[in-house]
Amino acid sequence: MQQVPVIVGQTFLNRTDVTxxxxxxxxxxxxxxxxxxxxxxxxxxxxxxxxxxxxxxxPPNTIDLIEIANQEHHEGEVYVEATTRQKSGGEYNIPGxxxxxxGVIAIxxxxxxxxxxxxxxxxxxxxxxxxxxxxxxxxxxxxxxxxLPSFQLNxxxxxxxxxxxxxxxxLVLNLINEFRNCFAGNTTELGKTTVTEMQIRLNDDVxxxxxxxxxxYPERESVRGIVQDLIxxxxxxxxxxxxxxxxxxxxxxxxxxxxxxxYRALNLKTIRDKYPLPLVDDxxxxxxxxxxxxxxxxxxxxxxxxxxxxPFGLVNAPAVxxxxxxxxxxxxxxxxxxxxxxxxxLPSSSFETGLGSLxxxxxxxxxxxxxxxxxxxxxxxEKLEYLGHEISPHGIRPGIAKIEAVEKYPKPTNVHEIRxxxx
Numbered sequence: 374m375q376q377v378p379v380i381v382g383q384t385f386l387n388r389t390d391v392t393x394x395x396x397x398x399x400x401x402x403x404x405x406x407x408x409x410x411x412x413x414x415x416x417x418x419x420x421x422x423x424x425x426x427x428x429x430x431x432p433p434n435t436i437d438l439i440e441i442a443n444q445e446h447h448e449g450e451v452y453v454e455a456t457t458r459q460k461s462g463g464e465y466n467i468p469g470x471x472x473x474x475x476g477v478i479a480i481x482x483x484x485x486x487x488x489x490x491x492x493x494x495x496x497x498x499x500x501x502x503x504x505x506x507x508x509x510x511x512x513x514x515x516x517x518x519x520x521l522p523s524f525q526l527n528x529x530x531x532x533x534x535x536x537x538x539x540x541x542x543x544l545v546l547n548l549i550n551e552f553r554n555c556f557a558g559n560t561t562e563l564g565k566t567t568v569t570e571m572q573i574r575l576n577d578d579v580x581x582x583x584x585x586x587x588x589x590y591p592e593r594e595s596v597r598g599i600v601q602d603l604i605x606x607x608x609x610x611x612x613x614x615x616x617x618x619x620x621x622x623x624x625x626x627x628x629x630x631x632x633x634x635x636y637r638a639l640n641l642k643t644i645r646d647k648y649p650l651p652l653v654d655d656x657x658x659x660x661x662x663x664x665x666x667x668x669x670x671x672x673x674x675x676x677x678x679x680x681x682x683x684p685f686g687l688v689n690a691p692a693v694x695x696x697x698x699x700x701x702x703x704x705x706x707x708x709x710x711x712x713x714x715x716x717x718x719l720p721s722s723s724f725e726t727g728l729g730s731l732x733x734x735x736x737x738x739x740x741x742x743x744x745x746x747x748x749x750x751x752x753x754x755e756k757l758e759y760l761g762h763e764i765s766p767h768g769i770r771p772g773i774a775k776i777e778a779v780e781k782y783p784k785p786t787n788v789h790e791i792r793x794x795x796x
Contacts, residue, residue, distance in 0.1 A: 421501065423478070425441065426475075433485050440477050441475070441477065536755055555744055563608070564741075565607075575643060582615065583618060585673055585674045588622070610678065610681055612678050621633055640687065645688065698715075709733065710734060719734065
């Protein structure tokens with residue numbers, strides 16, 4: 374038989390289920406299945422182990438940036454896929470991001486415990502990026518609201534009316550989780566609205582300047598932590614303003630401190646906003662307040678800062694805030710919602726109507742960049758306290774606090790005390 378040279382292609386080999394093995398300059402054919410060597414170009418890129426460069430502790434419900442390292446000293450960018458660790462008591466999220474060795478990745482502690490990371494502990498794995506990625510492309514890779522932990526039924530049980538059955542509770546929970554980014558559990562999750570801006574107009578141009586109030590060492594530590602948290606979340610910045618109002622600490626019921634800026638001297642010089650709080654005109658007064666940032670400056674024992682968001686304590690803050698709320702609610706405030714400052718009431722005649730009203734309000738506030746605090750919300754209660762009054766199906770009556778104040782008031786013993794009691 375005459376031998377004829379032929380060229381055998383990959384298509385023929387695939388159809389005939391034949392494998393070629395080259396050895397010692399000879400060709401051998403195998404009809405049985407052998408593990409094929411994959412095309413190098415089709416292999417997925419090798420993932421690099423990313424370790425924590427230093428030890429770190431992340432408090433519950435907090436996002437922190439962890440500096441990463443790698444033994445191979447990779448110099449390019451790496452892409453970290455979004456992951457969630459579900460280990461009970463140590464749950465955390467890592468949003469998808471592009472970073473570099475020596476850079477940082479964000480870790481969100483969604484557990485109720487402190488998370489401790491050892492030095493050189495494996496945090497994640499990153500895929501080397503072949504091409505340089507622009508800043509715009511990086512922003513598309515970062516996961517935002519979807520990385521927030523969902524609420525569980527136990528988280529909202531105390532917020533729901535006792536008249537709801539189990540299926541109705543689940544419907545409310547699903548709605549709240551659908552609008553999860555409407556609820557801020559910490560400073561990092563706070564919204565930022567552009568509905569209105571505040572302008573501080575003064576009677577004169579003489580700056581208000583004070584020395585910082587004296588604080589005990591533990592209080593200074595608390596202030597330092599509060600300020601750093603506000604800076605990290607873009608709420609305040611370091612200031613060179615000639616204005617400097619002092620700060621003081623107020624203890625919450627939880628034992629934690631709330632930092633308050635003493636704006637009393639600034640308020641005395643502020644031209645009052647005559648806008649009535651309960652009644653707001655339909656026309657929203659859009660004010661531009663970049664020149665007002667310096668006037669919000671405050672001083673602590675450790676530094677000088679100013680607000681980038683409107684702080685409460687300013688004399689015109691309630692009026693500006695109510696303008697924003699009424700602007701967000703729009704026509705709903707005439708048909709569905711009643712608002713007075715941060716108290717918003719949605720009356721409804723049925724569960725279905727109430728659920729629809731909640732969806733409308735959540736949508737408006739999400740679009741406006743405003744957030745709620747779940748612990749301050751109540752849903753589907755037949756009886757509640759609103760602006761010092763108790764509202765129920767039986768009508769409106771004075772609130773419990775007012776009744777207790779009268780009951781505990783000392784019994785008048787003369788005409789002067791009777792007049793004091795009657796006001």
